[in-house]
Amino acid sequence: MPRPLLLSLALALTPVLFTTACAADPAAQAAVKPAQWPFAATEVARFDSPWAMAFLPDRSLLVTEKAGRLVHLDPASGRRHAIAGVPQVAHAGQGGFGDVALHPQFARNGLVYYSYAEPGENDTRGAAVARARLVLDAQGGGRLADAQVIWRQTPKVSGNGHYGHRLLFGPDGKLWISSSERQKFDPAQDMGGNLGKIIRLNDDGSVPADNPFAAQGSPANQVWSLGHRNILGLAFDARGRLWENEMGPKGGDELNLIQRGGNYGYPLVSNGDHYDGRDIPDHHTRPEFVAPKISWTPVISPSSLIIYDGAQFPQWRGNGFIGGLSSQSLVRIAFDGDNAREAERFDMGARIRAVTQGPDGALWLLEDGSNARLLKLTPRT
Numbered sequence: 205m206p207r208p209l210l211l212s213l214a215l216a217l218t219p220v221l222f223t224t225a226c227a228a229d230p231a232a233q234a235a236v237k238p239a240q241w242p243f244a245a246t247e248v249a250r251f252d253s254p255w256a257m258a259f260l261p262d263r264s265l266l267v268t269e270k271a272g273r274l275v276h277l278d279p280a281s282g283r284r285h286a287i288a289g290v291p292q293v294a295h296a297g298q299g300g301f302g303d304v305a306l307h308p309q310f311a312r313n314g315l316v317y318y319s320y321a322e323p324g325e326n327d328t329r330g331a332a333v334a335r336a337r338l339v340l341d342a343q344g345g346g347r348l349a350d351a352q353v354i355w356r357q358t359p360k361v362s363g364n365g366h367y368g369h370r371l372l373f374g375p376d377g378k379l380w381i382s383s384s385e386r387q388k389f390d391p392a393q394d395m396g397g398n399l400g401k402i403i404r405l406n407d408d409g410s411v412p413a414d415n416p417f418a419a420q421g422s423p424a425n426q427v428w429s430l431g432h433r434n435i436l437g438l439a440f441d442a443r444g445r446l447w448e449n450e451m452g453p454k455g456g457d458e459l460n461l462i463q464r465g466g467n468y469g470y471p472l473v474s475n476g477d478h479y480d481g482r483d484i485p486d487h488h489t490r491p492e493f494v495a496p497k498i499s500w501t502p503v504i505s506p507s508s509l510i511i512y513d514g515a516q517f518p519q520w521r522g523n524g525f526i527g528g529l530s531s532q533s534l535v536r537i538a539f540d541g542d543n544a545r546e547a548e549r550f551d552m553g554a555r556i557r558a559v560t561q562g563p564d565g566a567l568w569l570l571e572d573g574s575n576a577r578l579l580k581l582t583p584r585t
Contacts, residue, residue, distance in 0.1 A: 235551040243581040270300030289348030294321040297364025305371040319369035330357035331369040354409025382435035389471040395424040404428040416465035431468035437509025452476035455501035469493030505529035514565025527556035
């Protein structure tokens with residue numbers, strides 16, 4: 205029997221099996237393997253449990269490590285130096301040293317912003333955000349000077365998970381902070397605290413007068429949106445719209461388009477369920493809550509998000525890229541107006557902790573865990 209006929213017969217005899225396999229995780233089934241990548245991945249350096257990175261104007265790189273280290277790396281030479289002045293961090297579970305971001309006028313003021321898990325009283329912890337002047341010496345080492353904490357999660361609670369603490373300066377010059385719900389569920393709906401929220405501040409930590417809940421007093425006046433679980437990616441598109449990705453519970457990872465004052469429903473709704481098996485109503489059952497633009501079950505465990513606008517991959521300008529932890533992938537997102545879809549998934553063979561765009565338009569990835577690689581992705585020739 206000819207091979208095409210055999211294949212047709214097999215598919216005809218097993219329609220349920222074929223359909224189920226595709227429905228289970230079609231993107232993972234089609235994940236692009238390294239031999240078919242449209243890019244080359246070059247190892248630049250290795251780090252111990254890195255969490256975030258930020259390029260300086262001279263194309264050197266700041267990298268945070270969860271144990272409480274800030275590393276200054278020259279990618280061209282491979283030279284690295286520790287930056288002194290990092291605060292004490294609560295390094296356990298998902299906690300430790302977190303994100304790092306440059307002030308929009310860094311070239312003039314030298315200000316860097318960084319987040320970390322801060323220990324509190326009675327075995328509690330919470331995310332904190334500080335800013336300091338980065339003072340570098342001639343050898344590439346340096347220190348954080350005149351550090352000042354400008355924001356804290358409130359209340360501090362027990363546990364070592366779901367800090368969020370992603371930092372991003374928006375086109376409005378404001379500082380945006382993801383404040384996850386610390387695995388405590390209900391605080392995401394409680395405006396008496398700032399857990400499970402997206403926060404918008406002035407660059408000095410003060411509250412903008414035009415925030416949606418400004419009239420309600422602190423801490424509600426910090427809040428831009430609420431009803432979030434574990435927000436690890438923030439990115440603005442070319443139209444100035446804020447997108448975020450967050451981890452769902454057992455299923456239901458999300459990509460959301462953020463609305464001013466929007467309530468995204470967690471823990472009252474989710475397209476996943478509790479880990480103990482208890483049901484959570486799906487988003488469609490409560491239309492008063494903002495539904496995700498993409499929902500993933502099985503999950504991808506999204507760790508980070510950028511929207512690409514570089515020159516090295518012109519075919520991907522305006523596309524999003526998400527680092528996948530459990531999915532060990534780089535996920536490409538295509539946008540169409542207010543909608544989005546997963547367009548492609550690249551099998552990276554390792555948990556991806558962070559993704560960013562370099563000053564030359566290359567994509568840069570940080571793997572997760574010990575001995576994690578920093579990878580530079582450039583077009584394959």
